[in-house]
Amino acid sequence: MTDLNRIRNFSIVAHIDHGKSTLADRLIQLTGTVAERDMQEQMLDSMDIERERGITIKANTVRIEYPAKDGHTYVLNLIDTPGHVDFAYEVSRSMQAVEGSLLVVDASQGVEAQTLANVYQAIDANHEIVPVLNKIDLPAAEPDRVKEQIEDVIGIDASDAVPISAKTGLGIPEVLEAIVTRLPAPKGERDAPLKAMLVDSYYDPYLGVVVLIRVIDGVVKKGDRIRMMKTGGTYQIDRLGVFKPAMQDIAELGPGEIGFFTAQIKQVRDTRVGDTVTHEKKQCATALPGFKPSIPVVFCGLFPVDANDFEDLRDAMEKLALNDASFTFEMETSAALGFGFRCGFLGLLHLEVIRDRLEREYDIDLITTAPSVIYHVHMRDGSMVELHNPADMPDLTHVDHIEEPRIKATILVPDEYLGDVLKLCQDRRGEQLDLTYAGSRAMVVYDLPLNEVVFDFYDRLKSVTKGYASFDYQMIGYREDYLVKMQILVNDEPVDALSIMVHRDRAEMRGRAMCEKLKDLIPRHMFKIPIQAAIGGRVIARETIAALRKDVTAKCYGGDATRKRKLLDKQKAGKKKMRQFGKVEIPQSAFINALKMDG
Amino acid sequence: MAEPWEAGGFGLYIHWPFCQAKCPYCDFNSHVASEIDQARWKAAYLSEIERVSAELPGRRLTSIYFGGGTPSLMAPNTVAAMLDAIRGKWALANDLEVTLEANPTSVEAERFRAFRDAGVNRVSMGLQALNDTDLKRLGRLHSAAEGRNAYEIARDVFPRVSFDLIYARQYQDLEDWRAELAEALTLAADHLSLYQLTIEEGTAFGDRYAIGRLGGLVEDDTAAAMYDLTQEMCEAAGLPAYEVSNHAGDMAQSRHNLIYWRGGDYAGIGPGAHGRITLNGQRQATETDLSPLGWLRRVETQGSGETLRETVSGREQAEEYAMMALRLSEGMDRARFVAMNGADFDPDVLNRLESLGMIEVTEQKITTTLDGRRVLNAVLRDLLAEAR
Ligand SMILES: Nc1nc2c(ncn2[C@@H]2O[C@H](COP(=O)(O)OP(=O)(O)O)[C@@H](O)[C@H]2O)c(=O)[nH]1
Ligand SMILES: C[S@@+](CC[C@H](N)C(=O)[O-])C[C@H]1O[C@@H](n2cnc3c(N)ncnc32)[C@H](O)[C@@H]1O
Ligand code: SF4
Ligand SMILES: [Mg+2]
Numbered sequence: 012m013t014d015l016n017r018i019r020n021f022s023i024v025a026h027i028d029h030g031k032s033t034l035a036d037r038l039i040q041l042t043g044t045v046a047e048r049d050m051q052e053q054m055l056d057s058m059d060i061e062r063e064r065g066i067t068i069k070a071n072t073v074r075i076e077y078p079a080k081d082g083h084t085y086v087l088n089l090i091d092t093p094g095h096v097d098f099a100y101e102v103s104r105s106m107q108a109v110e111g112s113l114l115v116v117d118a119s120q121g122v123e124a125q126t127l128a129n130v131y132q133a134i135d136a137n138h139e140i141v142p143v144l145n146k147i148d149l150p151a152a153e154p155d156r157v158k159e160q161i162e163d164v165i166g167i168d169a170s171d172a173v174p175i176s177a178k179t180g181l182g183i184p185e186v187l188e189a190i191v192t193r194l195p196a197p198k199g200e201r202d203a204p205l206k207a208m209l210v211d212s213y214y215d216p217y218l219g220v221v222v223l224i225r226v227i228d229g230v231v232k233k234g235d236r237i238r239m240m241k242t243g244g245t246y247q248i249d250r251l252g253v254f255k256p257a258m259q260d261i262a263e264l265g266p267g268e269i270g271f272f273t274a275q276i277k278q279v280r281d282t283r284v285g286d287t288v289t290h291e292k293k294q295c296a297t298a299l300p301g302f303k304p305s306i307p308v309v310f311c312g313l314f315p316v317d318a319n320d321f322e323d324l325r326d327a328m329e330k331l332a333l334n335d336a337s338f339t340f341e342m343e344t345s346a347a348l349g350f351g352f353r354c355g356f357l358g359l360l361h362l363e364v365i366r367d368r369l370e371r372e373y374d375i376d377l378i379t380t381a382p383s384v385i386y387h388v389h390m391r392d393g394s395m396v397e398l399h400n401p402a403d404m405p406d407l408t409h410v411d412h413i414e415e416p417r418i419k420a421t422i423l424v425p426d427e428y429l430g431d432v433l434k435l436c437q438d439r440r441g442e443q444l445d446l447t448y449a450g451s452r453a454m455v456v457y458d459l460p461l462n463e464v465v466f467d468f469y470d471r472l473k474s475v476t477k478g479y480a481s482f483d484y485q486m487i488g489y490r491e492d493y494l495v496k497m498q499i500l501v502n503d504e505p506v507d508a509l510s511i512m513v514h515r516d517r518a519e520m521r522g523r524a525m526c527e528k529l530k531d532l533i534p535r536h537m538f539k540i541p542i543q544a545a546i547g548g549r550v551i552a553r554e555t556i557a558a559l560r561k562d563v564t565a566k567c568y569g570g571d572a573t574r575k576r577k578l579l580d581k582q583k584a585g586k587k588k589m590r591q592f593g594k595v596e597i598p599q600s601a602f603i604n605a606l607k608m609d610g
Numbered sequence: 611m612a613e614p615w616e617a618g619g620f621g622l623y624i625h626w627p628f629c630q631a632k633c634p635y636c637d638f639n640s641h642v643a644s645e646i647d648q649a650r651w652k653a654a655y656l657s658e659i660e661r662v663s664a665e666l667p668g669r670r671l672t673s674i675y676f677g678g679g680t681p682s683l684m685a686p687n688t689v690a691a692m693l694d695a696i697r698g699k700w701a702l703a704n705d706l707e708v709t710l711e712a713n714p715t716s717v718e719a720e721r722f723r724a725f726r727d728a729g730v731n732r733v734s735m736g737l738q739a740l741n742d743t744d745l746k747r748l749g750r751l752h753s754a755a756e757g758r759n760a761y762e763i764a765r766d767v768f769p770r771v772s773f774d775l776i777y778a779r780q781y782q783d784l785e786d787w788r789a790e791l792a793e794a795l796t797l798a799a800d801h802l803s804l805y806q807l808t809i810e811e812g813t814a815f816g817d818r819y820a821i822g823r824l825g826g827l828v829e830d831d832t833a834a835a836m837y838d839l840t841q842e843m844c845e846a847a848g849l850p851a852y853e854v855s856n857h858a859g860d861m862a863q864s865r866h867n868l869i870y871w872r873g874g875d876y877a878g879i880g881p882g883a884h885g886r887i888t889l890n891g892q893r894q895a896t897e898t899d900l901s902p903l904g905w906l907r908r909v910e911t912q913g914s915g916e917t918l919r920e921t922v923s924g925r926e927q928a929e930e931y932a933m934m935a936l937r938l939s940e941g942m943d944r945a946r947f948v949a950m951n952g953a954d955f956d957p958d959v960l961n962r963l964e965s966l967g968m969i970e971v972t973e974q975k976i977t978t979t980l981d982g983r984r985v986l987n988a989v990l991r992d993l994l995a996e997a998r
Pocket of ligand 1: 032033148175
């Protein structure tokens with residue numbers, strides 16, 4: 012057990028790519044936590060897919076022992092949190108487990124949208140904040156200007172910001188000293204009943220569920236019988252330890268310490284982040300306030316390309332869900348796509364990560380349908396229906412009004428692209444909340460409907476600003492608007508998987524774009540195919556795929572019989588990759604590509 | 611009862627794999643060789659005729675077809691020796707058709723009389739185009755004038771003459787083709803083969819197409835208009851289409867090719883020749899060695915050029931029959947299809963295709979309409995799709 016005064020718990024907040032993971036690596040390396048030969052780039056980003064994309068999805072912790080200049084050895088616990096907006100809520104929860112933050116800002120880039128979003132969370136959690144200016148080895152680094160920006164935009168004192176290069180190691184000792192001298196020690200009562208916060212949990216195929224905790228009061232030991240105060244579960248601790256970052260067993264964890272335990276817990280769902288861990292018998296008096304569970308906000312259908320993969324897909328989803336309580340799925344049948352699943356995600360990145368993992372780790376080809384948000388459909392009888400799938404839209408005669416989720420989006424952008432960004436936000440039904448300048452960068456804050464953002468807003472933003480804008484958002488609630496379900500009719504029959512919810516004023520434009528896209532995506536048939544976008548019974552856009560005019564083999568004699576028969580077999584196999592819809596065959600790729608907007 | 615193949619007749623296909631030059635569009639088994647030992651080749655063909663006839667005794671031969679490659683480059687005495695041998699092996703139909711494919715250069719024209727004397731009674735000549743620019747583009751060695759000259763000689767020499775044109779060529783438009791076809795119809799006797807240019811994989815055109823370097827290709831909609839125009843003009847000139855790309859006057863159809871399209875039996879001799887023969891009630895598909903020298907050595911050392919023989923299942927026979935017979939304006943016999951397939955077509959699919967105007971259906975027959983034939987591959991995909 013470590014003396015409270017010799018413990019410092021902290022997290023690192025940064026915009027993506029500003030060097031959070033690199034700095035963590037340096038801290039681990041310089042303190043000899045990992046032998047040089049075991050060091051791999053970005054120790055903390057453990058999952059392959061995370062490392063590949065350079066993003067962290069789940070919280071990780073590492074315990075570092077640091078002999079400080081004052082002659083004492085300190086235990087530093089770093090919690091590394093996901094940097095992406097989809098996981099903002101997870102970040103806010105982990106922040107409750109530590110007392111301070113290093114605010115890392117790339118000195119060649121300056122403050123970005125995620126810098127702001129993350130630092131505000133740290134401020135909300137009452138953290139002491141040490142600003143760190145990274146990448147000062149770069150010729151483009153302007154530490155003084157960035158210091159000023161931190162003070163202007165964020166409003167915290169940056170006079171003692173630590174200039175470093177996480178890449179070369181310059182300034183790392185100063186960072187370690189700042190952690191010890193400037194961040195507060197944790198508080199806690201060793202003799203009080205056990206009170207620990209459940210920080211996160213993940214599933215390990217060998218160990219079962221591994222639970223990350225921060226002890227507040229009391230002491231926990233291996234073999235102790237514990238109780239989770241919210242879920243009510245009681246368990247016996249099998250294994251207790253800390254991450255260095257490899258797992259290392261420890262006899263006990265006392266106040267202020269961060270570590271993990273395993274206790275024969277079957278699935279992540281049995282644990283709840285923010286729950287209070289106490290002893291089964293000798294309980295603490297009051298539980299921690301806890302957190303709302305994070306809930307999916309974006310939904311889409313995932314269907315196996317090959318109907319025979321359905322069961323494999325179910326198995327794979329179950330495995331992923333074991334480790335990710337915020338990913339939900341339930342079976343869905345679509346007239347167009349057959350059997351599949353309606354899945355819920357924290358955001359688009361989360362959606363992409365899960366879909367990628369299903370395709371890559373489990374080798375299942377998938378058809379993804381249009382992402383949708385949750386609409387609140389208020390019925391005439393006063394009840395409210397949560398609509399996850401436009402295909403389930405109730406009969407309009409019973410509907411009173413519809414509400415949609417809205418977000419507050421913060422965008423930082425160099426001056427020269429501001430006009431384009433404002434236009435994009437305006438086109439997406441945004442309402443400007445704020446526009447301020449920090450040097451040559453503008454910070455715009457918009458109130459936007461989430462449904463305008465889920466599909467390709469981020470891609471469009473990147474393309475109109477050549478990648479120079481940064482973006483972050485938070486949900487701000489529901490608001491009524493004139494929303495309608497737009498159906499796509501192919502050859503006069505509605506295709507459920509292509510239905511979308513859209514604002515009435517944007518319906519013509521979206522409808523035209525989708526019809527034009529589908530015209531190119533669906534091959535010609537023996538008859539002409541009308542493609543229509545319709546609201547209720549009213550057609551608002553229309554295209555026609557001309558009939559196939561010529562498809563015949565010019566020469567076919569005795570020597571061609573075998574070859575032509577095999578070609579026909581191949582074409583028949585190709586037909587199976589199409590989805591038969593009424594008389595029309597629609598290629599799988601059409602379902603997602605039809606939604607891409609070019610403008 | 612007669613075997614099903616008898617409805618289609620029995621023919622012999624003989625493949626000659628050499629040409630003077632390889633045309634850039636051509637994916638036939640044709641090769642350019644500096645030296646050809648005609649005597650050695652003659653012996654090999656005679657040996658194969660011996661082998662095949664021993665296996666298929668007692669049949670009456672409806673047709674013999676020398677295809678290529680360029681069989682008009684064969685030594686006439688080789689052709690004569692083969693035809694002599696064949697006459698000794700099988701009973702011949704009274705109206706036995708003996709066709710030889712010919713290229714229209716002076717080299718070949720000189721041999722026409724000798725071919726006729728050997729027993730060839732029909733020539734199919736590859737004129738391909740009637741203007742020099744397009745002939746060059748098609749990589750042909752002859753000029754338009756040479757082509758016509760050879761054609762006139764052939765008409766004098768042979769009782770039946772047909773010629774081939776390739777249309778929907780690079781840079782051709784509807785009016786170009788209207789004029790050229792009108793001219794062709796003035797030249798035509800009673801048979802014409804009119805093929806739309808197909809870009810085949812593994813040819814020079816195919817390679818250029820793959821890298822986007824084949825300009826002026828005709829769009830599908832224009833090609834369709836050209837096809838319709840072709841049907842109209844040929845019909846008006848008394849040469850209606852009897853197959854997708856073949857037109858003939860009364861009784862002037864190619865009997866040999868009708869064997870293929872009607873699902874008859876044919877034996878294949880020569881490099882890469884395919885056969886379909888019914889033996890003991892089973893239909894066999896045969897193939898021979900594709901490489902000219904490989905085939906030659908195989909015949910010489912193993913006594914057979916055959917490299918493949920496999921039974922064609924009922925379903926496969928049915929598919930082949932439908933693929934072939936629906937090319938014909940006379941259509942296909944439903945009872946024959948059912949006998950091979952064990953089951954009839956899906957009535958819903960027939961109804962749908964009929965209501966789209968692609969086919970006409972009676973108790974006995976299914977016939978493609980002009981619209982149906984123009985998109986026959988799509989019609990076949992639907993007709994032969996496995997039940998979902
Ligand atoms: N030149 C330079 N590059 C750095 C420095 N720190 C990090 N990087 C690079 O910046 C990129 C993003 O760093 P990373 O630690 O993954 O950022 P994160 O997204 O905040 O975790 C990587 O290519 C790092 O190598 C630095 O001090 N100087
Ligand atoms: C075996 S080939 C040619 C016979 C002969 N060697 C000649 O070239 O005249 C039969 C016919 O098929 C046609 N043909 C060959 N390749 C073609 C292609 N790629 N597209 C369209 N027609 C083709 C030509 O009209 C050709 O005359
Ligand atoms: S088109 Fe005729 S001449 Fe040209 S390569 Fe083919 S077979 Fe030989
Ligand atoms: Mg990182």
